[in-house]
Amino acid sequence: MKPAAAPALVDSGAAWDAAAAEIAASPALAIDIEGDGFHRYPERVALIQVGLTDGTVHLLDPLALGDLSAVGAALADPAVPKVLHSAAYDVRCLDRDFGFAVRGLFDTAIAAQFCGSRRTGLMNVLAEILDIAVDKPKQLQRMDWSIRPLPPTALAYAVADVAHLLALRAALVERLTGFGRLGWVAEECRRLEQVRYTPPDPPEVAFMALRGARDLSDAGRAILRELFLWRDATAQRVGRPPHHVLSNDTLLLLADNPDAPLHRLRGVDRRVLERHRDRLAEAIRRGVAAAPVPWPRRGGVNPWTPEARERLARLKAWRNAEAEALDLDPGVVWPAPHLEQVALQPGQPSAALDGGEPPWVRAWQWEALGPSLAGFRVEALRDAAA
Structure with a gap:
């Protein structure tokens, strides 16, 4: 395998044509993306990293390239393995910005978890599985990936995110095969392929989910709603994340103290305040005049009787024992929402209590652990009747 190519941003037609041909010909692909959500609003995918089986890494500039359909076709081909690490965010963003779906997905973070790893960040997994140390400076983890030109340190960082993924997959597949868990991971990855971007609630609704909204008075929540709407509109206007315009703490402070002097506020972008002070003041006035919320x-x-809580505690103890035996995290072994339904409806069959979409309990869990759960429930009912 040749070493990874020197990092260079693919941002023009000629370079893209060559990269697209190589991507289409590669038997497997390592994929990662970088977004600009820490600095821009709304967030965009600002960089796509594609690693090839020969060691080449292409850094694609989606902000400059118009037609990325070649990437979409490669991602959608189930015959070509796509290796990602902690893929849920990437899958959602690729769907949101380009309508791309990922098939043939292999998530190395999930695979490492099923090999017993507790620390599943990429640096930790590379060190544990391949004994490779990767330097990822913290200051680059929250950088603005939409700036151009990207500094060489950022390009090197982006390359490092995919350079070892294909080798990592091979090592993890070998371990999973030894554990008899390769099929388990394959099922988890197929579920992940179905993930799609879900737009957030509109600000008219989302303000109620803000931590601290419940503690306000009804009148304070009316002010909070107007402030939240103002912040979102202003963030859209200036292209900055909402929390950069006005922090959540400051929103709550103003909602609770609408007469607070604006010039003394903390947690506010001073440039935004100078330009939009009048609109902010008007939002507060609208909130004060609005109907209470x-x-x-x-x-x-409340269905959670003491008996139901006791049943749930015993079910979690069962899960913990199975997790310890498998050397897996309890959350991987059995989904909590299903255990809660079993605790609330002890007379119903376990399979009838899975109300998830997709189902909470995986096929591999029913096969590997379903008989154990059934035996545990029979024993628990016997104990309750004694």
Whole structure:
């Protein structure tokens, strides 16, 4: 295998044509993306890294390249393995920005988890599985990937994210085969292929999810709603993330203290405040004049009786014991939402209680652990009847 090519941004037609041909011909691909969400709003994919089986790494500039359909075709081909690390974010962003779906996906973070790894960041997994040390400076982890030109240190960082993924996959497949868990990981990765981007709630609704909104008065929540709407619109206008315009803490402070002097505020972009002070003040006035916003009240009876909580504790103890035996994280062994339903409805069959879409419990879990859960439930019912 030849060493990775010197990092260079593919941002023109001629370079892209050559890269696209190489990508289409590679038997497997390592994929990563970098977004600009720490610095821009709304977020965009600002860089796509593609590693080839011969060691070449192409750094694609989606902000400059118009037609990336060759990448989409390669990603959609299930016969070509695509290796990503902690792929959920990448899969969502590729769908959001380009409508691309990923097939033939292999997530090295998931695979490492099923090999018993507890620290599944890329640097940790490379060190544990391949004994490779990769230097990833922290200051580059939150950089603005939309700036051009990208500094050489950033290009090298981007290359390092994919340079070893194909070798890592090979080593993990060997370990998983030895554990008899390769099929488990394959099922997890197929589920991950189905992930799609879901737009966030509109600001008219999303303000209620802000930590601290529940603690405000009804009048304060009305002000918070107007401030939240102002912040989102301003963030869209200036192209900066909302928390850079006005921090959440400052939103809550103003909602609770609408007469607070704006010039003394902390957690606000001073340039934005200077340009948009009047609109911010108007948002506060609209909130003060608006109808109060009550906190939604939950109706019905709380199903979590002491007996149900005891059943859940025992089910989690069962899961913990199975996890220890398999040397896996308990969250990997069995999904918590299903255990909760089993605890709440002890008389119902376990399979009938899976209300997830897709189902919470995987096929490999039913096969490997379903009989153990059934035996545990029978024993628990016997103990309850004694």
